Amino acid sequence: MTVDVQPVSELPDPADFGFTVVERDALPTELLALVDQVRTLADTVAHTGADAAELAAASRVVADLSERLDVRRRPLGTMFSQVAPDGRIDYGTVANVVNGPLNPIAPPLELRPDGEGLSGEVTLVGLYEGPPGLVHGGWIAAMLDQALGEVAATAGGASLTANLDVNYRKPTPLNAPLTVTSRVTGVERRKVLVSGEIRHNGEITAEGTAVMVKIALPGS
Numbered sequence: 001m002t003v004d005v006q007p008v009s010e011l012p013d014p015a016d017f018g019f020t021v022v023e024r025d026a027l028p029t030e031l032l033a034l035v036d037q038v039r040t041l042a043d044t045v046a047h048t049g050a051d052a053a054e055l056a057a058a059s060r061v062v063a064d065l066s067e068r069l070d071v072r073r074r075p076l077g078t079m080f081s082q083v084a085p086d087g088r089i090d091y092g093t094v095a096n097v098v099n100g101p102l103n104p105i106a107p108p109l110e111l112r113p114d115g116e117g118l119s120g121e122v123t124l125v126g127l128y129e130g131p132p133g134l135v136h137g138g139w140i141a142a143m144l145d146q147a148l149g150e151v152a153a154t155a156g157g158a159s160l161t162a163n164l165d166v167n168y169r170k171p172t173p174l175n176a177p178l179t180v181t182s183r184v185t186g187v188e189r190r191k192v193l194v195s196g197e198i199r200h201n202g203e204i205t206a207e208g209t210a211v212m213v214k215i216a217l218p219g220s
């Protein structure tokens with residue numbers, strides 16, 4: 001069931017609550033390209049069969065790079081803002097582990113309004129392996145948590161997951177396109193009730209429901 005929830009007209013600007021906020025369009029293209037390269041590197045390292053000398057040389061190069069790049073760190077909680085398709089300003093954290101544009105570990109799962117709620121496509125490479133050839137159940141839960149949390153934000157502003165209930169219906173394959181959907185099913189006082197699914201080839205592999213609880217922001 002989907003309820004007709006009026007989206008909040010504007011989310012509060014995290015900058016008003018002391019967070020660092022950068023415009024998504026202002027993120028350097030060189031940094032976004034580096035994030036992509038590191039994501040590819042992580043998958044390559046997890047599966048490489050290179051010989052010992054090659055591995056030792058690569059390890060030195062990577063250690064050197066980590067040292068060179070460890071300057072002017074952005075504070076934890078740095079957020080990005082972007083204009084959503086409906087004209088509202090959306091926020092997210094740049095290092096969110098599921099969709100953060102600057103997190104090389106993020107698959108990334110990008111969700112957009114689909115009329116009912118949110119939906120997005122994602123393919124998980126072998127970095128997210130649990131059982132052989134299959135997506136780790138914790139990552140399935142993480143993707144659902146993200147999709148449910150983001151859609152709750154459209155109804156209630158800032159909220160945290162109080163309860164997440166996941167049913168794993170079929171194995172979720174790696175290296176295969178997945179569709180993630182979520183919607184708001186109810187709002188009761190501070191609780192935003194949400195549900196969502198992950199599908200492969202149109203079939204549900206996992207589904208979840210959650211209770212998201214709206215939180216008071218510091219100073220609000």
Ligand SMILES: CCCCCCCC/C=C\CCCCCCCC(=O)SCCNC(=O)CCNC(=O)[C@H](O)C(C)(C)COP(=O)(O)OP(=O)(O)OC[C@H]1O[C@@H](n2cnc3c(N)ncnc32)[C@H](O)[C@@H]1OP(=O)(O)O
Binds near residue numbers: 011091149215
């Ligand atoms: C700065 C500005 C930013 C603005 C913009 C934001 C944009 C956002 C954009 C994008 C979204 C990002 C998406 C992220 C997605 C990932 C989400 C996560 O991973 S969240 C991390 C994991 N979750 C936690 O760490 C919570 C830890 N728990 C708590 O902090 C508390 O327990 C909390 C806040 C959830 C509730 O505590 P209480 O003290 O405030 O509230 P009480 O009074 O206990 O409950 C309020 C209502 O909720 C129900 N409730 C509480 N816990 C429940 C539970 N476990 N199950 C069911 N209902 C529960 C209660 O029964 C009550 O309901 P009744 O109104 O009385 O009907």
